[in-house]
Amino acid sequence: MSASPISWTAPGVRDGPDAGGAPLLVIDDLQVEFRTQAGVVPAVNGVSLHVDRGETLALVGESGAGKSVTALAVMGLVEKPGRITAGTIMFDGTSLVGLDERAYRRLRGGDLAMIFQDPLSSLNPAFRVGDQIAEALLLHSDLRKAEARRRAVELLELVGIPQPDERARSYPHQLSGGMRQRAMIAMAIANRPSLLIADEPTTALDVTIQAQVLDVLRDVQREADAAMLLITHDLGIVAGVADRVAVMYAGRIVEEGSLDGVFTSPRHPYTVGLLGAVPRLDDPRGTPLRTIPGAPPNLLQLPAGCELAPRCPYVVDHCRAERPPLAGVPDESDVSGGAHRSACWRAVELPRLVREASP
Amino acid sequence: MSDVSSGPGRRGDPRRHLREAGVGEAATVSTGVLLDAAVETGEETVETAPVRSNLRLVARRFLRHRLAVASLVVLLLIAALAALAPVVSPYDYNPPLTNEVLDQARQPPSWDHLFGTDRLGRDQLTRVLYALQKSLLVGIGVALLSVAIGVTIGAIAGYRGGWVDALLMRFTDLVLVLPALAVLLILAKNPEPSFFGLFDLPPATEVPGMILVISVLGWMAMARIVRGEFLSLREKEFVEAARAAGASGTRIVVRHLLPNAVGPIVVFATLEVGLAILTEATLSFLGAGIELPDVSLGNLIADAEDTVGTDLSYLLVFPGLVLFLVVLCVNFVGDGLRDALDPRATP
Numbered sequence: 001m002s003a004s005p006i007s008w009t010a011p012g013v014r015d016g017p018d019a020g021g022a023p024l025l026v027i028d029d030l031q032v033e034f035r036t037q038a039g040v041v042p043a044v045n046g047v048s049l050h051v052d053r054g055e056t057l058a059l060v061g062e063s064g065a066g067k068s069v070t071a072l073a074v075m076g077l078v079e080k081p082g083r084i085t086a087g088t089i090m091f092d093g094t095s096l097v098g099l100d101e102r103a104y105r106r107l108r109g110g111d112l113a114m115i116f117q118d119p120l121s122s123l124n125p126a127f128r129v130g131d132q133i134a135e136a137l138l139l140h141s142d143l144r145k146a147e148a149r150r151r152a153v154e155l156l157e158l159v160g161i162p163q164p165d166e167r168a169r170s171y172p173h174q175l176s177g178g179m180r181q182r183a184m185i186a187m188a189i190a191n192r193p194s195l196l197i198a199d200e201p202t203t204a205l206d207v208t209i210q211a212q213v214l215d216v217l218r219d220v221q222r223e224a225d226a227a228m229l230l231i232t233h234d235l236g237i238v239a240g241v242a243d244r245v246a247v248m249y250a251g252r253i254v255e256e257g258s259l260d261g262v263f264t265s266p267r268h269p270y271t272v273g274l275l276g277a278v279p280r281l282d283d284p285r286g287t288p289l290r291t292i293p294g295a296p297p298n299l300l301q302l303p304a305g306c307e308l309a310p311r312c313p314y315v316v317d318h319c320r321a322e323r324p325p326l327a328g329v330p331d332e333s334d335v336s337g338g339a340h341r342s343a344c345w346r347a348v349e350l351p352r353l354v355r356e357a358s359p
Numbered sequence: 360m361s362d363v364s365s366g367p368g369r370r371g372d373p374r375r376h377l378r379e380a381g382v383g384e385a386a387t388v389s390t391g392v393l394l395d396a397a398v399e400t401g402e403e404t405v406e407t408a409p410v411r412s413n414l415r416l417v418a419r420r421f422l423r424h425r426l427a428v429a430s431l432v433v434l435l436l437i438a439a440l441a442a443l444a445p446v447v448s449p450y451d452y453n454p455p456l457t458n459e460v461l462d463q464a465r466q467p468p469s470w471d472h473l474f475g476t477d478r479l480g481r482d483q484l485t486r487v488l489y490a491l492q493k494s495l496l497v498g499i500g501v502a503l504l505s506v507a508i509g510v511t512i513g514a515i516a517g518y519r520g521g522w523v524d525a526l527l528m529r530f531t532d533l534v535l536v537l538p539a540l541a542v543l544l545i546l547a548k549n550p551e552p553s554f555f556g557l558f559d560l561p562p563a564t565e566v567p568g569m570i571l572v573i574s575v576l577g578w579m580a581m582a583r584i585v586r587g588e589f590l591s592l593r594e595k596e597f598v599e600a601a602r603a604a605g606a607s608g609t610r611i612v613v614r615h616l617l618p619n620a621v622g623p624i625v626v627f628a629t630l631e632v633g634l635a636i637l638t639e640a641t642l643s644f645l646g647a648g649i650e651l652p653d654v655s656l657g658n659l660i661a662d663a664e665d666t667v668g669t670d671l672s673y674l675l676v677f678p679g680l681v682l683f684l685v686v687l688c689v690n691f692v693g694d695g696l697r698d699a700l701d702p703r704a705t706p
Contacts, residue, residue: 108605110605124618135606
């Protein structure tokens with residue numbers, strides 16, 4: 001750490017009097033709708049979550065659950081036909097919903113940075129990598145161009161790119177996938193954000209590279225003292241990186257809690273299914289992969305009660321009649337003492353039900 | 360942190376992570392080989408891919424296109440001759456009509472007068488060179504101006520989309536369906552052109568006026584091309600990434616989208632040079648445009664239109680051939696650029 005070539009400006013600024021106070025990001029009852037010809041799609045349907053300073057929250061769920069839309073809503077990048085219809089997003093004391101575009105631009109890439117899924121398509125092919133990082137710096141500071149370039153090289157070195165001098169002069173297509181994602185990370189942390197949103201940062205990468213990129217991500221996050229909202233559907237990544245986990249299903253958070261709490265004692269059938277679907281090395285050869293039967297609901301025709309009811313093995317009549325709220329559950333295994341919440345009518349008895357179902 | 364920056368030990372052995380992840384040495388042979396291959400190619404890209412600028416890459420692809428290179432050489436030669444006409448040629452393109460000059464009238468091509476002399480004894484080659492000056496200026500000027508107009512309209516339409524796009528593109532369609540030649544003639548023949556009565560414009564009998572007139576009807580294809588490019592480019596993830604980095608709309612258009620559309624723009628601009636030279640010649644031929652005693656390829660040809668089938672037909676043939684050669688070369692260069700700038704082409 002001490003050998004790091006880069007010196008962050010104004011260290012400790014964030015450890016001010018309010019550092020231990022309010023969470024960095026608070027999303028409350030966020031609703032994002034997409035108006036399509038087929039009807040109004042509630043892609044995000046009442047999401048509430050918070051990210052504390054310096055912590056990593058993993059947002060987990062299958063494709064179409066609304067993870068990315070939630071992230072874009074935080075970045076203020078929901079595009080037509082999408083629209084935030086309700087809810088609030090508070091970031092570091094600022095309300096982001098309806099924030100003036102110019103003020104938003106100052107936040108984006110500054111205090112609020114995002115890493116996208118596919119590093120090839122999110123780097124501009126007509127731009128040298130170093131220049132793209134320098135641009136991110138120039139947008140948020142009054143560095144001179146040469147200074148910004150030099151710092152871009154430092155950032156490339158920070159994310160573990162060999163020969164950063166030469167790589168800075170490369171075009172994106174001249175780098176491998178892992179290098180590109182490292183460059184994206186360098187760009188995102190260039191202005192030392194306090195919140196880093198990573199939207200499936202390793203999905204497009206070779207498995208051998210994934211671990212390296214995650215290491216880099218974790219290291220720079222620690223270095224920059226940034227909080228991270230990590231969007232992924234890879235539970236292995238969650239286990240390795242996250243402090244807390246929020247599970248999304250059909251535009252809603254269905255379970256939220258500490259990593260230990262959620263992974264060792266899941267309180268929502270969907271989480272149980274997700275964890276059960278992870279193949280294990282100690283499975284005997286030839287064991288069929290476990291899946292969650294059925295498909296996610298059509299967002300145009302959500303069921304009246306719990307969205308998971310049609311797929312849930314533990315469903316009771318009450319589930320179909322009324323949607324369960326996200327409510328706290330007692331959690332003996334949650335050592336951190338954090339709140340473990342689940343949107344399931346049978347959350348309390350769920351561990352017993354699971355044990356009985358699979359002896 | 361120190362782990363990562365401490366170098367090759369960690370990066371050099373990505374399989375370590377596999378072992379950590381529980382994939383043991385007993386992994387089947389085929390997966391092992393595949394992973395090795397992936398690791399190796401990954402590392403190779405990093406170590407050996409030379410840093411080469413896009414410009415040099417484009418230049419290399421262009422140089423492979425023999426016809427385009429030859430055309431470019433011919434064009435540059437012609438342009439140099441035209442620009443240096445006063446130095447290259449011992450004659451004046453429009454000398455005072457003394458008896459000495461008049462004595463030389465109607466001479467067929469010879470070593471003294473490669474393109475012959477006209478009915479007043481003026482050296483035709485000299486007149487063609489001076490005409491080329493005007494024609495090339497018109498061609499380049501029109502290319503620049505119509506690209507500027509077309510790119511602006513196309514970029515706004517393509518980036519903004521929605522009703523802005525609809526409005527601008529319907530306007531483009533409107534201009535596109537005008538009977539071009541008639542409108543050009545009307546514009547070019549206007550003796551005192553002005554911008555809707557607000558300020559005066561140069562008359563079309565001189566180069567700047569001619570450029571304006573031709574550009575007015577020369578930008579539509581560029582607008583459509585750029586709009587199309589932008590419509591697809593703006594959906595690219597790097598645009599969203601730029602926005603996420605805090606870039607403004609203008610910045611995204613100028614810094615991120617335009618450089619990615621530079622290929623089609625350059626190709627169009629090149630082809631437009633040829634087209635503008637032809638249009639100028641057509642207008643001059645029809646009696647509008649650059650007027651004698653100033654010479655352009657168009658009015659040289661127009662001046663010789665009655666020589667067909669006579670001994671003087673060389674007066675028509677040489678300017679015609681030069682016009683043909685220039686436009687042909689411009690088009691070949693455009694072709695070469697199109698291939699060189701095509702992102703899908705092999706390096």
